[in-house]
Amino acid sequence: MRRTVCALARYQDCQAALDFLTSAFGFRVHETSKDEEGRIKHAELLVDDDIIMIGPGAPGGPGVYVAVDDADAHHDRARAAGARITMPLVDQSYGSREYACADPEGNTWYFGTYRP
Numbered sequence: 001m002r003r004t005v006c007a008l009a010r011y012q013d014c015q016a017a018l019d020f021l022t023s024a025f026g027f028r029v030h031e032t033s034k035d036e037e038g039r040i041k042h043a044e045l046l047v048d049d050d051i052i053m054i055g056p057g058a059p060g061g062p063g064v065y066v067a068v069d070d071a072d073a074h075h076d077r078a079r080a081a082g083a084r085i086t087m088p089l090v091d092q093s094y095g096s097r098e099y100a101c102a103d104p105e106g107n108t109w110y111f112g113t114y115r116p
Contacts, residue, residue: 006050007064009107010057014040017054020103021045024081025066025074025111027052063100063108067115071097074111083109 011017018040021027027045035041045052047066068074075089078101086108087100098112 006044007052009052009054009061009064009103010059011054011105011107012056012059013105014043014054014056017103017105018043018045020081020083021052021054024078024083024103025109026077059103059105059107061107063110065110065112068111068113071099071111071113075099075101078111 009017018029018032022029022045027047030044030046030051032040032044033042039056040054041056043054045054052064071089075085079085083101083103085099085101087098089097089099091097092112092114094114096112096114098110098114100108100110102108
């Protein structure tokens with residue numbers, strides 16, 4: 001599969017981010033690259049057939065939207081894993097059920113049933 005656009009998030013602690021993103025959101029590790037000290041310098045996570053890349057740097061930015069089949073179950077899993085919910089579950093006028101949360105380093109993640 002040839003991908004043209006991938007989401008990217010930056011973290012001060014990429015290993016902790018990888019652990020959180022897989023446990024809270026159910027992402028799967030596709031690939032990781034480490035530096036000489038064993039720190040992650042690049043990682044790719046799978047969400048269905050899509051990829052989210054993470055790497056070292058200052059966290060923050062506009063956020064990432066990920067389509068999910070069951071927003072309620074996803075929300076509950078993320079909250080149980082320690083995600084800080086920044087927008088509660090809501091039914092949008094365009095037909096999506098969605099919520100937003102922040103990961104431990106402050107990156108904003110949006111999850112909903114809308115699939116553009």
